[in-house]
Amino acid sequence: MVRAMSEEYANDLQNLVNLFGVDVEVEHRQEDDGFGVSDEFSIKADNFEETFSQSYNLDEKDPLKRKSVKKHRAKRALYDKLSKRFGITLPWGCLTGVRPTKLARELVENGQVKEFLVPEVLEKDYCVSRDKAKLVSMILKNQKCIIRNDKLVDLYINIPVCPTRCLYCSFISSEIGAVKGQIDNYLECLVRELEAVKQVIKDKTYMVRTIYIGGGTPSVLSADQLDFLLSALNFPVDEFTVECGRPDTITEDKLAVLKKHRVTRISVNPQTFCEATLKRIGRPHKNAQVLKAYQMALEKGFVVNMDIIAGLPGEKFGIFKRTIATLLDLYPENITVHTLSVKNGALLKNSGTVLSEKDIAKMVDYAEKTLIERGYKPYYLYRQKNQLGGLENVGYFRDDHVCIFNIDSMEETASVIACGAGAMSKRVFNMENRIEREANPKFLADYIARIDEIIAKKKDFFA
Ligand SMILES: C[S@@+](CC[C@H](N)C(=O)[O-])C[C@H]1O[C@@H](n2cnc3c(N)ncnc32)[C@H](O)[C@@H]1O
Numbered sequence: 001m002v003r004a005m006s007e008e009y010a011n012d013l014q015n016l017v018n019l020f021g022v023d024v025e026v027e028h029r030q031e032d033d034g035f036g037v038s039d040e041f042s043i044k045a046d047n048f049e050e051t052f053s054q055s056y057n058l059d060e061k062d063p064l065k066r067k068s069v070k071k072h073r074a075k076r077a078l079y080d081k082l083s084k085r086f087g088i089t090l091p092w093g094c095l096t097g098v099r100p101t102k103l104a105r106e107l108v109e110n111g112q113v114k115e116f117l118v119p120e121v122l123e124k125d126y127c128v129s130r131d132k133a134k135l136v137s138m139i140l141k142n143q144k145c146i147i148r149n150d151k152l153v154d155l156y157i158n159i160p161v162c163p164t165r166c167l168y169c170s171f172i173s174s175e176i177g178a179v180k181g182q183i184d185n186y187l188e189c190l191v192r193e194l195e196a197v198k199q200v201i202k203d204k205t206y207m208v209r210t211i212y213i214g215g216g217t218p219s220v221l222s223a224d225q226l227d228f229l230l231s232a233l234n235f236p237v238d239e240f241t242v243e244c245g246r247p248d249t250i251t252e253d254k255l256a257v258l259k260k261h262r263v264t265r266i267s268v269n270p271q272t273f274c275e276a277t278l279k280r281i282g283r284p285h286k287n288a289q290v291l292k293a294y295q296m297a298l299e300k301g302f303v304v305n306m307d308i309i310a311g312l313p314g315e316k317f318g319i320f321k322r323t324i325a326t327l328l329d330l331y332p333e334n335i336t337v338h339t340l341s342v343k344n345g346a347l348l349k350n351s352g353t354v355l356s357e358k359d360i361a362k363m364v365d366y367a368e369k370t371l372i373e374r375g376y377k378p379y380y381l382y383r384q385k386n387q388l389g390g391l392e393n394v395g396y397f398r399d400d401h402v403c404i405f406n407i408d409s410m411e412e413t414a415s416v417i418a419c420g421a422g423a424m425s426k427r428v429f430n431m432e433n434r435i436e437r438e439a440n441p442k443f444l445a446d447y448i449a450r451i452d453e454i455i456a457k458k459k460d461f462f463a
């Protein structure tokens, strides 16, 4: 447990301590007289107790930047101490946030670091491992499609409904059986929100660069419901994604509707090709359904993304290796390799895994090496809380099939107009280096009941 006596870094320090996976109590006190800063730590574990401190001069006057430096210095000091005390190094060093690549890009964009020096700086200043630092550097090179322009926006639509709930998932999403009666009503409200958004886009001369329908599982909707929703989305974009996901929801007639409305990409997510694991994680689809859905998607000419998760309960390296081999036989344009995160909101409270940090790292490293050998390139990365081994999720593409929406949303380089229950809009002010966020209500019933208020707020937010 971390107690921060004078600063609001308790969460960051706590997250760092959690990543070490050790039982330790930390107290932190910080003083800042406007010129110099001093940190005092006291750490207590079963077999030792120690206090230590650091002080340094700090010229930075901007309060936000000053706070960010102080936080980094405190985290770094604690990392060094715990690392030495417990003999543990972490793959991402003292970095605890969701987006290591965003940090690296900002260092380059602000002129603080030359792009070719990114790996060195991550290693030296943040104690990131050499392999992860190189991965970040590769990813930055593959994100050249980023355009910093406040008029260019992405449009996101959320369908927080799934056929059933997978044990590991903590996304807010209802099982279709529980909300069936609300779906038509929900879609009508969603289309109303989209009509309002269209007017804002026109008035403010925004340009929609990509559309992404995510969830949940949007393909849980019927072909008619998809047709109704997609009819409201007549923007001329080159990238239009529908995150289908669960292979057991993908049918020929639904794909025909997506094609009719010029959707360009879909996902067909195996998560693993081990059927015993699928059963264990409450994801009742079969490999044959993945293959069939993929075949239909290929015939219709969609770019396909496939998600897998490393570290699923009961899986060891051999099973994971077979999943990678099958994936590479199929050779989809995009593959996203997730590392299992055991989150509070999930039905799976304990992964039941016997994997050590070394085992999970072996899987994730193997995926990276094998995919890269086969011609895939990493292009976006993010971390979540409680990921096994303190690891990450990485998206790979082959040829020129990056998903611009994935990059924009992870790197926060473009505004996102997000509609539907649980959707989070983001307004990026590039010149001011500032981001504002606005969330819609999370649950369908709330969203439906408050649609007028939601539309008014959305107009205000993007005005
Ligand atoms: C928002 S989910 C939606 C995808 C779709 N509903 C499906 O299940 O195929 C996106 C991806 O996040 C990943 N994911 C979800 N929960 C996770 C967890 N606890 N740990 C690691 N990855 C997770 C899965 O790979 C999933 O495909």
Ligand code: SF4
Pocket: 161, 162, 163, 164, 165, 166, 169, 170, 171, 173, 215, 216, 217, 245, 246
């Ligand atoms: S993993 Fe996908 S299908 Fe499973 S509960 Fe989460 S969002 Fe729904």
